Amino acid sequence: MQEITRDILVNRACELLSNGTVDRVLGWKAGEFAYDVTPALFRSCEELTEGFVWNDFCGANFSKYLVKETGKSEAKVLVFLKSCDTYSFNQLLTEHRFDREKVYVIGVPCNGMLDPKLLKDKAEGILSVTDNGKTVEIETLYDGTVTVDRAELLPDRCVNCKSKKHVAYDELLGEDGETVESARFDEVARLEKMSADERFEFWQNELSRCIRCNACRDVCPACTCEKCVFDNPNSALENKAPANEFEEKMFHIIRAFHVAGRCTDCGECSRVCPQSIPLHLLNRKFIKDIDSFYGDYQAGAEVGSRAPIVNYTTEDLEPSEAVERGDE
Amino acid sequence: MRKISIDKLDLLFAEIAKTAKLYLPVDTAAGAKYEEWAEGKTLSNALNTVRSPKDFFFPQTENLVDFKMEGKTIEIIDTREECEDFVIFGVRACDVKSFEVLDRVFLAEPVDTYYKNRRDHGVIVSMACTRPAETCFCKTFGIDAAAPEGDIVCHKTADALYLDAKTEKGEAILSAVSALTEDTDTTAVDEQKKLIAERLEKLPLKDLSASDFGAGKTDEFFNAPEWKELSETCLGCGTCTFVCPTCQCYDIKDFNTGHGVKRFRCWDSCMYSDFTRMAHGNSRNSQLERFRQRFMHKLVYYPTNNDGLYSCVGCGRCISKCPINMNIVKVMKKLGGKKNG
Numbered sequence: 013m014q015e016i017t018r019d020i021l022v023n024r025a026c027e028l029l030s031n032g033t034v035d036r037v038l039g040w041k042a043g044e045f046a047y048d049v050t051p052a053l054f055r056s057c058e059e060l061t062e063g064f065v066w067n068d069f070c071g072a073n074f075s076k077y078l079v080k081e082t083g084k085s086e087a088k089v090l091v092f093l094k095s096c097d098t099y100s101f102n103q104l105l106t107e108h109r110f111d112r113e114k115v116y117v118i119g120v121p122c123n124g125m126l127d128p129k130l131l132k133d134k135a136e137g138i139l140s141v142t143d144n145g146k147t148v149e150i151e152t153l154y155d156g157t158v159t160v161d162r163a164e165l166l167p168d169r170c171v172n173c174k175s176k177k178h179v180a181y182d183e184l185l186g187e188d189g190e191t192v193e194s195a196r197f198d199e200v201a202r203l204e205k206m207s208a209d210e211r212f213e214f215w216q217n218e219l220s221r222c223i224r225c226n227a228c229r230d231v232c233p234a235c236t237c238e239k240c241v242f243d244n245p246n247s248a249l250e251n252k253a254p255a256n257e258f259e260e261k262m263f264h265i266i267r268a269f270h271v272a273g274r275c276t277d278c279g280e281c282s283r284v285c286p287q288s289i290p291l292h293l294l295n296r297k298f299i300k301d302i303d304s305f306y307g308d309y310q311a312g313a314e315v316g317s318r319a320p321i322v323n324y325t326t327e328d329l330e331p332s333e334a335v336e337r338g339d340e
Numbered sequence: 341m342r343k344i345s346i347d348k349l350d351l352l353f354a355e356i357a358k359t360a361k362l363y364l365p366v367d368t369a370a371g372a373k374y375e376e377w378a379e380g381k382t383l384s385n386a387l388n389t390v391r392s393p394k395d396f397f398f399p400q401t402e403n404l405v406d407f408k409m410e411g412k413t414i415e416i417i418d419t420r421e422e423c424e425d426f427v428i429f430g431v432r433a434c435d436v437k438s439f440e441v442l443d444r445v446f447l448a449e450p451v452d453t454y455y456k457n458r459r460d461h462g463v464i465v466s467m468a469c470t471r472p473a474e475t476c477f478c479k480t481f482g483i484d485a486a487a488p489e490g491d492i493v494c495h496k497t498a499d500a501l502y503l504d505a506k507t508e509k510g511e512a513i514l515s516a517v518s519a520l521t522e523d524t525d526t527t528a529v530d531e532q533k534k535l536i537a538e539r540l541e542k543l544p545l546k547d548l549s550a551s552d553f554g555a556g557k558t559d560e561f562f563n564a565p566e567w568k569e570l571s572e573t574c575l576g577c578g579t580c581t582f583v584c585p586t587c588q589c590y591d592i593k594d595f596n597t598g599h600g601v602k603r604f605r606c607w608d609s610c611m612y613s614d615f616t617r618m619a620h621g622n623s624r625n626s627q628l629e630r631f632r633q634r635f636m637h638k639l640v641y642y643p644t645n646n647d648g649l650y651s652c653v654g655c656g657r658c659i660s661k662c663p664i665n666m667n668i669v670k671v672m673k674k675l676g677g678k679k680n681g
Contacts, residue, residue, distance in 0.1 A: 044544065045474060048665035051573040072664065077573065132660070138474050139544065153542060154471055221370060223391065223400065225609075227577040227663045243614055250614070252591055253401045253606030284663035286579050287390060288370040 016121050016186045018066040021092065024118065024185070025064070026057035028090055034116050035087035038077055040070040046141035047128040051077065053089075066092075068143050071125040071167075073280050075100035076233040082114040089115055094122040095189065096173070098180040099276035099312030100233035105180075106315050107274070109236050119181035119188070124170035126162070129288065134160045169279025169292065172196035179313055196277070197300045199293060219261050221287040224253050228264075228281035228291050234271035268294040273302060273319030276312040305329045305337075342503045342514055343524035349501060353377045353429075355517045360425040360463065363396070365389045374428065383430055387473050388657055392585035393428055393435050397458045398442060400582075401606040404454070404592065408600040415600075420454065423461040427513065430467045433488035434478040434655040438585035439464065440489075441642070441651045445588050463509045466490030470536060475656030477545040477669065483653060486536035495529045502529050545654075545669060552676040553639035555648050561640060562632070566674045571631035573664050578609030580667070581634065583657040589615070610634050635671045 025037045041052035042065040049069045054060045074091050078101070081089050093101055098119065105112055126148070131138065137153025148165055150158045163171075174196060176189020203211055229235045229242075241247045242263065251263075268275075277299055281291040302309055306320035306329065320328075344352055356362045362377040365384040372386035374393060406417040439459075446455035466488035469476070478485055487493070491510035495502040503521065505511045514521070540546060553561070581587040591608040594601045608615055610633045616623055624630050642651035658667045 043665050044659070044669055048659060048667075050665045050670070052569070053572055128660075136471055136473065153474065153539070223578075223582045225578040225582045226612075227575065227579045230575040230577040231663050243612070245614060245617065251593070251606075252608055252612070284577075284579075286583055286661040 016066075018064065020185060021066050021118070021120065022057075022060045022064050025054070025060050025090055028116060029055075029057055029060075033088060034090040035085065036081075037064075037090040037092075038074050038081065039092055040065050040067075040072065045138060047126070047131060047138070053081075066120070068126040068141065068148075069128065070094075071127075071283055073097045073100055073231075073233060073278050075104055076231070076236065078110045078115055079104065079236050082110040086114070088113075090118065091115055092118050092120050093178070093181065094120055094125075095176050095178050096122070096169070096276075096278050098178045099175070099310070100278050101180045101312070102315045103274055103276050103312035104233060104236070106312070106317065107236070117181045117183075119178035119184040121186035121189070122176070124162075124166045124173060126165040127167035127170075127283075130165045130167065134158060134165070167279065167283060168196075168199075168290070169277075169282065174277060174310070180315070197296060199290075200296045200300050203293065203297070215261065218289045219264055221289055222264070223287060224251075224263070225286060227284040227286065229267060231280045231284045232267075232271065233276070233278060233280065234274045235267070264291065264294060268298060271295060272298040273309075273321045274311050275299065276310070301334075305334060341524055341526055341529065342505075342518070342521035343528075344501050344503070344521045346496070346499050346501060348520060349383065350379075352501070352517055352520055353381075353383075354379070355520055356427055356429075356513060359513070359516050360427050362427045362429060364429040377429075387432060387469060387471070387476070388435075388655055388660075390583070390657075390661075392438065392583065392655070392657065393431055394438060394442060394585050394588075396426070396428055396462060397439065397455055398446070398588060398590075398607075401604055402454060404603045404605055406600060406602055410599075420457065423457045425461045425463070427463045427465060429465045430494070431464055431488070431490060432467060432469055432655070433483050433485045434476075434653040435585050436464055436466045436489045437478070437481070437483050437653045438655075441586040441646075441649065441653070442588055444646050444649070463492070463513060464490040465492045465494060465503075465510075465513075467494045467496060468532065468536060470496070470532065470539075472536070472539060472543055473656060474544050475659040476543060476654060477548050477656065478654035479540055479543075479546060480548045480550050480654050481650050481652060485540060486533040495532050497528055497532060500528070504529075548669060548672060549676065550639065550650055550652075550672065553643070553650070553672070555640075555644040557640045558636070558644070561636065561675055564675055567628050567632045570666065570671055570674055571628045574611070574627050574631050574666060575663055576611050576613065576627050576630065577663060578607075578611050579661050579663060580658040581609040581611060582607060583661045585653060585655055585657070586638070586651045587634075591615075610637070635668060638668060639672070 028034045037054040039054055040049045041063045043049055047069045049065055051072045075097050135150040135152050135158045138150055140151040142149040146162055148160050148162050152158055172194040173192050174194055175191040177191050178184060178188055241249050244250055275295040279292050285291060302320055309320055353362060357377050363374045364377050365372045366375045366381050367384045371390040372384040373389050403419050406419055408415040446452040468488060469485040472485050491507045493504045493506055503514060505514045589608045589610060590605045592605045594603050611630050624633060638652045639650060643649055652668055
């Protein structure tokens, strides 16, 4: 199988720019270091050649940017999407958040993106990062070259990748994969087994670190309200900082409820959290419950699907039954 | 200069904790954070705490005043209390400098008494950085990681901690722990300073220059076309402003208690859509304007109002934490002309 390199992506993007299919490209731009890759818009082949990067740190999911980007111009925008990103893409289409005709999607293969936080746990003074497949070599300022197993640098969302399959694209680079059986609900199951007090303590400990920067909300592809209730001075819920610890939990729990059935489990919330709060676990709890109450459902797997919790059928679980199960 | 053997650090902390609350950076699963010292807690070697020590003087939320209503009377309750003495141990050179940036805002007339109360009672024990990170660029702003400011300046080697009091507050602490420490010359510290100086010269951002920016440069940069590209994918979250040791903007809000009002202030972020919202609406309606405000404030407006002092200290927290990896280094390189080419 041909390796899909950075140059293949750049060449294809240049072709699509020059033949007029698209007039701009949403891609990853190289930063100061190996790991500080920035989402950026490229408008010419020169810009792509100079700054485009495709490496182990292209974790950002571009789907949400399309809401704003497609509103800017009649011309198509080219976007590169990893398999997990395509679920968010479909979910946004299901919610009519942008016009599919204004986007050209190239699906790109992904072997799991590395987590800069884990990288920095392994090495100090990082000068360069080289991926050798099974291992990663980190050139450092003080400790020479540090070699680490690649698997140790993967964030939870990649360790527990749910799908190597692209569910939306106009063209695909490389071969498509399949959905994957993962252990992504194991941690949720562990929390479910705790007593209520233990679980409260777990979340109290995690959420008390929240600084209310809103990065989780602002990056979340399921959070596309034009005016978030927490930013609306007329909502009586607006707050820039918590008055007490209870409010902090309110924010995250309300957000988890709001995206329930729509969250594709892309994991962006946990990726961006500056305080390393495992926010994805809240969403996975909802996904796990929906799966067990209504049968397996994956948001974004197909455009137009209705989440079980907004789709009444006569066979639906009675609310009382859900409550009883929660008490178990 | 005084010296204490590294295996006696616990005794030192215990002795300091007898005179004042002692806070120090400790390692947690979510990175280093300041915690109150207690038996068994050990000093982290991490460079940066995730949250900066500005929290000690300018907490994220703070009750300012309470109003209590009974019938038709309103009682105004001043919630201020004289703060207890406290010691912050292990503050890095960049973060120590950030206190000067905050002081110029909060201690200028009219003095912010809430801030001053804590500042007066806080003692800063700083720590030189022997292993600066690739994201460090304090030198850009004239800060020396080998020689931090502070009430007491510390240098930690493999076997000893060296302490040098620089102020009366610092002298008082050192004399309280004098039984544990011994006099020493500066040989070991001088050696370490030399090593740090060599290491600073190897940092990837060592040549980053701020000299293109500074007081009076508003017109030069305000309408620069580069702001569009730089801000284009900004999410508008508040991460950079909240992890920043010098960001000092806040909002004042009323919390309805049902029988009165708790008036509190909380950190605000110029990245937010409702920042400085007034009766007429918002003064900066696009993310480009909000983004520009943050960096112009750090590099141009603040120096203009504060004798040329920049309000960035090069700690690198924004480099590590921005969800899209946009940061002040990229802004300076893009806008800062040939020097940063």
